[in-house]
Amino acid sequence: MFVTRFAPSPTGYLHRGHAFSALTAYEAARAAGGRFILRIEDIDVTRSRPQFEDAIYEDLAWLGIQWETPVRRQSDHLDDYQAALAALTADHLTYRCFKTRKERAQAAASAPHGRAETFRGAALPAAEEAERLAAGAPFAWRLSLDAAEQALAGRSLTFTEEGQGPGGEHGRIKVDPALSGGDVVLARKDVGVAYHLAVVVDDALQGVTHVIRGQDLFEAAHVQRLLQTLLDLPAPIYRHHRLLTGPDGKRFAKRDHAETLRDLRARGVTPGELRAEMGFD
């Protein structure tokens, strides 16, 4: 059974870019006679707001989208992510990272071909770590790409891209986890989970067969496929879609104050008009 999802973060109102993504997934599920799931990715406690979550339901219903209930809200399932983190930690694939952004950039710069985004680190010596923990120093749990490579023992991973990456990538893609940002954060000390780990756990728990989302997350698929392998979870098929751009050629984004779906609604745009504008009939 084909199962796909739309997984917004309630950190702002939805705009056209979200509508395009949600409709792409929804229509794909309908065309395949499959299931469409809505998931609320609200682990970013500092930015998520209940009013944005309420607005997601309202805006998607306005677009004519129907989803299964109950909706999975990530903040209700922190135990699931903790269990996954514990499994990775038991396999020596994680470490506590106390480095600041600046320190990581410096460490990455001194490595061959280093960029801040390709930072690779390691656990501190036990005594030093104990001291920092006792002092209440902030840290993040990171995935050790070095340890992951060792665990794979030369086995190379791939994922299936049925859509397109930003560089036209399509078909069987060889996994290069460094593309996703080096030793990615799996959990922050305060929240206990971060994006990549939560997505991978949820996609598996919810039986998602097709991850349909924007090309801006194509690179994320590399480390997500690695995490699936390390956690022994099934591999979904990926369909990254193009990003919708405005008349200025720029993609719609929260930070540019893109016109929200509620703004469109308030000025009388109908869902039918919006769907047609985006190429859905």
Ligand code: GLU
């Ligand atoms: N929550 C993510 C976002 O709003 C999407 C995650 C995903 O589709 O994998 O950008």
